[in-house]
Amino acid sequence: MSILSSGSFWAFVGVVAGIYTILALGLQVQFGFAGLLNFGQVAFMAIGAYTMAILVVKEGWSTWLAAPLAVVAAAAGGLFLGLFSLRLRADYFAIVTIAFSEIVRYVATNETSLTGGSQGTIALGPIGTASQYNGQWSRFEGRVQHAFGFSSSDATMLAIVWTVAVVLLALTWLAMRTPWGRVLRAIRDDEDAAASLGKNTFAYKLQALALGAALAGIAGLFYAWEFSFFSPDDFQPLLTFFAWMILLLGGLGRVWAVPVGATVFGFIFAGTRFLNFAPFTWFASDQRAYLRLIIVGLIILLLVLVRPQGLLGNKREMVLE
Amino acid sequence: MTPLLDVQDVVRTFGAVRAVDGASFAVEERSITGLIGPNGAGKSTLFATIAGSLKPDSGRIVFAGARIDGRAAYRVARAGVVRTYQAARVLTRMTVLDNLLLASTGHPGERLTGVLLRPRAASAHERRTLERAHEMLALVRLEAHTHEYAGTLSGGQRKLLDLARVLMLEPSLVLFDEPMAGVSPALRVELLEHILAVRRDRKITFLIVEHDLDFVMQAADRVVVMNEGRVIVVGTPEEARTNEEVVDAYLGKAH
Numbered sequence: 001m002s003i004l005s006s007g008s009f010w011a012f013v014g015v016v017a018g019i020y021t022i023l024a025l026g027l028q029v030q031f032g033f034a035g036l037l038n039f040g041q042v043a044f045m046a047i048g049a050y051t052m053a054i055l056v057v058k059e060g061w062s063t064w065l066a067a068p069l070a071v072v073a074a075a076a077g078g079l080f081l082g083l084f085s086l087r088l089r090a091d092y093f094a095i096v097t098i099a100f101s102e103i104v105r106y107v108a109t110n111e112t113s114l115t116g117g118s119q120g121t122i123a124l125g126p127i128g129t130a131s132q133y134n135g136q137w138s139r140f141e142g143r144v145q146h147a148f149g150f151s152s153s154d155a156t157m158l159a160i161v162w163t164v165a166v167v168l169l170a171l172t173w174l175a176m177r178t179p180w181g182r183v184l185r186a187i188r189d190d191e192d193a194a195a196s197l198g199k200n201t202f203a204y205k206l207q208a209l210a211l212g213a214a215l216a217g218i219a220g221l222f223y224a225w226e227f228s229f230f231s232p233d234d235f236q237p238l239l240t241f242f243a244w245m246i247l248l249l250g251g252l253g254r255v256w257a258v259p260v261g262a263t264v265f266g267f268i269f270a271g272t273r274f275l276n277f278a279p280f281t282w283f284a285s286d287q288r289a290y291l292r293l294i295i296v297g298l299i300i301l302l303l304v305l306v307r308p309q310g311l312l313g314n315k316r317e318m319v320l321e
Numbered sequence: 322m323t324p325l326l327d328v329q330d331v332v333r334t335f336g337a338v339r340a341v342d343g344a345s346f347a348v349e350e351r352s353i354t355g356l357i358g359p360n361g362a363g364k365s366t367l368f369a370t371i372a373g374s375l376k377p378d379s380g381r382i383v384f385a386g387a388r389i390d391g392r393a394a395y396r397v398a399r400a401g402v403v404r405t406y407q408a409a410r411v412l413t414r415m416t417v418l419d420n421l422l423l424a425s426t427g428h429p430g431e432r433l434t435g436v437l438l439r440p441r442a443a444s445a446h447e448r449r450t451l452e453r454a455h456e457m458l459a460l461v462r463l464e465a466h467t468h469e470y471a472g473t474l475s476g477g478q479r480k481l482l483d484l485a486r487v488l489m490l491e492p493s494l495v496l497f498d499e500p501m502a503g504v505s506p507a508l509r510v511e512l513l514e515h516i517l518a519v520r521r522d523r524k525i526t527f528l529i530v531e532h533d534l535d536f537v538m539q540a541a542d543r544v545v546v547m548n549e550g551r552v553i554v555v556g557t558p559e560e561a562r563t564n565e566e567v568v569d570a571y572l573g574k575a576h
């Protein structure tokens with residue numbers, strides 16, 4: 001059980017929770033505030049990560065130019081998806097988002113010359129070379145570690161990811177308190193009523209979708225930097241559902257519920273790594289991986305049953321009609 | 322004088338049901354026009370069609386000289402035609418105050434660019450909107466519920482909130498779908514007075530569907546009577562009351 005007492009392991013759990021916070025914050029904007037059923041959030045994460053990696057490796061861009069452009073690309077992906085599908089009924093829209101995220105993954109898998117295909121980013125460069133997109137990022141991380149005296153690069157990443165996450169949370173919190181955020185919440189409650197008050201509901205939904213996609217793009221950047229390598233398999237629909245679990249766990253329509261949900265989720269998920277005792281040892285390791293997901297699912301189901309409004313949600317809001 | 326609203330041969334079907342079946346009538350500026358007819362006559366459907374929530378199958382709707390049929394609902398609202406729903410559509414998971422604050426047009430704070438680039442204009446507009454909202458709350462006697470979720474209000478209170486929200490928008494044409502249903506008689510008198518005052522001071526025109534015929538006879542200058550999707554009579558309240566077709570339509574349905 002030595003890994004449990006390892007600081008770097010828990011720092012890693014914290015970094016992942018921070019990345020999930022940013023990813024799920026995007027969903028909170030889209031669903032928690034604007035009522036959009038987006039089941040393809042992971043696609044925007046993939047667009048962000050791939051755009052950055054491709055621009056850095058293939059085009060030789062500076063990370064500091066490639067990263068903002070990657071976020072813009074993710075937002076543009078949201079605009080594109082929204083323009084074509086936001087006029088559909090909510091349930092059809094939800095299905096289209098799943099399809100969109102699978103299409104993005106298939107493109108990433110099959111457009112080998114653009115993305116490196118199923119081999120992942122290591123194959124981004126010319127054949128025979130192992131390409132790296134995070135040289136500039138690693139140097140930046142090293143400087144931050146030195147400047148603040150962090151004990152390890154894990155601790156440094158933890159600080160960077162959570163600083164960004166808190167800034168994004170605060171900005172979202174502020175945005176939702178503006179009259180603009182009020183219109184979003186009105187659309188979530190009753191889109192027709194909002195339209196009859198003169199609100200261009202389509203434009204607002206499009207903005208919410210694009211902003212949520214941009215947040216996913218930022219999560220994609222940190223995912224790429226944290227792991228130094230990624231492939232299309234990293235962007236399975238499962239990741240979108242993790243973000244949804246975080247949202248339900250924390251509570252809908254509450255900005256600060258997202259980091260709480262993400263942290264609890266992160267620790268449940270990490271904690272179930274240590275199921276290395278009977279009866280779990282009766283299963284082969286690949287079976288145990290599935291067993292772990294089942295157990296995570298059950299724990300979350302239980303939590304949601306006990307607190308249907310989420311850890312920070314408002315129970316009264318749930319029963320109002 | 323050309324009418325403010327001109328409904329010409331509007332048809333709207335739901336499958337085989339011809340909910341509105343070639344309805345034509347006009348609403349004069351600054352009038353209070355009552356729209357009456359038995360249940361299922363097509364009044365609510367006609368409202369939804371005028372407001373842009375439903376597209377007409379055929380026909381024309383002209384408002385202030387411009388065609389509005391086929392426009393999106395939010396554009397019709399911005400042009401100055403605002404409706405209420407028969408079952409009030411308040412935003413249940415928002416506070417009563419927030420419901421009212423939504424009733425403002427051209428709010429710079431409702432655009433992201435306005436929030437970022439014109440914060441002063443946005444907060445000035447927000448202050449004015451807040452003042453107006455409190456006035457309206459006082460008018461419909463909902464001050465005690467200002468910070469409660471609108472979803473906790475009773476049906477009658479929701480009607481009042483909806484009414485307040487629409488009056489706050491100060492549109493040129495208000496479409497009220499049974500505004501008095503579920504409202505106490507005492508408050509009815511006051512709301513009627515307010516509607517009359519608003520029309521006098523602010524040049525607002527009203528088209529009102531109302532089952533309370535006493536209310537219609539008192540308030541309306543003109544009455545449009547619908548039956549089975551068609552307009553059967555347009556006239557003064559007195560003419561409508563004594564018209565045989567109208568009496569038949571009502572009694573025919575009632576018995």
Ligand SMILES: Nc1ncnc2c1ncn2[C@@H]1O[C@H](COP(=O)(O)OP(=O)(O)O)[C@@H](O)[C@H]1O
Pocket residue numbers: 335338339340341358359360361362363364365366367
């Ligand atoms: N959304 C709808 N789908 C199908 N039929 C509808 C719909 N809305 C109204 N109708 C039908 O259209 C007719 C007119 O209804 P409505 O406009 O609500 O009448 P009113 O408001 O005068 O009572 C009725 O026969 C009603 O059943």
Ligand SMILES: [Mg+2]
Pocket residue numbers: 364365366407
């Ligand atoms: Mg009706």
